[in-house]
Amino acid sequence: MNRHTTGLLAVLALLTSTAAFAHGDGDHTPKTRPYVASQVVDTPFGRQGDPRKVTRTIAIQMGDNMRFTPSALTVKRGETVRLKVTNRGQLLHELVLGTEDALKAHAEAMRKHPGMVHDDPSMVHVAAGATGEIVWQFHRAGEFSFACLLPGHFEAGMTGKVVVQ
Numbered sequence: 001m002n003r004h005t006t007g008l009l010a011v012l013a014l015l016t017s018t019a020a021f022a023h024g025d026g027d028h029t030p031k032t033r034p035y036v037a038s039q040v041v042d043t044p045f046g047r048q049g050d051p052r053k054v055t056r057t058i059a060i061q062m063g064d065n066m067r068f069t070p071s072a073l074t075v076k077r078g079e080t081v082r083l084k085v086t087n088r089g090q091l092l093h094e095l096v097l098g099t100e101d102a103l104k105a106h107a108e109a110m111r112k113h114p115g116m117v118h119d120d121p122s123m124v125h126v127a128a129g130a131t132g133e134i135v136w137q138f139h140r141a142g143e144f145s146f147a148c149l150l151p152g153h154f155e156a157g158m159t160g161k162v163v164v165q
Helices: 003-018 100-112
Strands: 021-023 056-062 072-075 080-087 093-098 116-118 123-126 131-137 142-147 159-164
Touching: 056 093, 080 093, 080 123, 093 100, 093 131, 100 142, 123 131
Parallel strands: 056 080, 072 159
Antiparallel strands: 021 116, 080 131, 093 123, 093 142, 142 159
């Protein structure tokens, strides 16, 4: 196996350990992933939240200027929040939660496979003019990230931070 193939396999292994994804030409319409307590998986940046335990809703806007507003969030450790994400632009955008390193690796994979379709509770695709949501529990203190990983968007600076106190 050559070094290029080995490196690609390492990146894919990292991605599959932090987010479920599949390759394909899906329609990228926002979907609400049902909460099933027995299927919740802990990640380094939290876990899917129980919608019945949401303590607040945080509105986030994104647009074709390749920015999130707000671009920084502060939450309390253990808090379950609803991220209500509205796409004010004309292009498809997404919000993906994760660690900075995992998001960088995932952005690289998206550049190589732009037809990736995501199905993970820590991410939402939002069509132009639409709104999607993520219900998430931040169960570890620290600084985490969110980004739009569609090719070119991450590189243009479409990123943000979550500080969990």
